[in-house]
Amino acid sequence: MFFGILIKMYYEEHNPPHFHSEYQGFKAIFLIGTAEMIEGKGFPLKARRIVQEWCLEHKKELVDNWRLMEMGKPLFRIPGADQ
Numbered sequence: 001m002f003f004g005i006l007i008k009m010y011y012e013e014h015n016p017p018h019f020h021s022e023y024q025g026f027k028a029i030f031l032i033g034t035a036e037m038i039e040g041k042g043f044p045l046k047a048r049r050i051v052q053e054w055c056l057e058h059k060k061e062l063v064d065n066w067r068l069m070e071m072g073k074p075l076f077r078i079p080g081a082d083q
Contacts, residue, residue, distance in 0.1 A: 002054070002080025005047055009069055017066040019055075023047040030055055032062045054081040 001007070006022040017032040021043070028040025028048065035055040037048055055062065058078050065075045 002082040003047070003050060005051060005081075007051070007054075007078075009065055009075060011069055011072065013069065017063065019062065021047075021051050032059060032066060035059075050081055057081075 004023060008020045008022070010020065018029050018038065019032065021028045021030060021040075023044060024047075026040065026043045026047075028037050028043040028051070030037050030051060032055065035052040037043065037052070040048070061076075061078045065078070068075050
């Protein structure tokens, strides 16, 4: 969590690799490879830009977590954009 933005990955997810984000009651899904928001009607633009920048900066860690998730292993925390 950073700047009030929650990032989640769920086990037994489907491809393509992605993560979920929540902010002030809005929900969105972002692709890990491109940081593109593929779902998220009404997701605030400022929060979207923060999440996309964070995603690009932590792409390797997100991919590593996706692989761990596919194997059913515990994920590790990724530093937030505010750290």
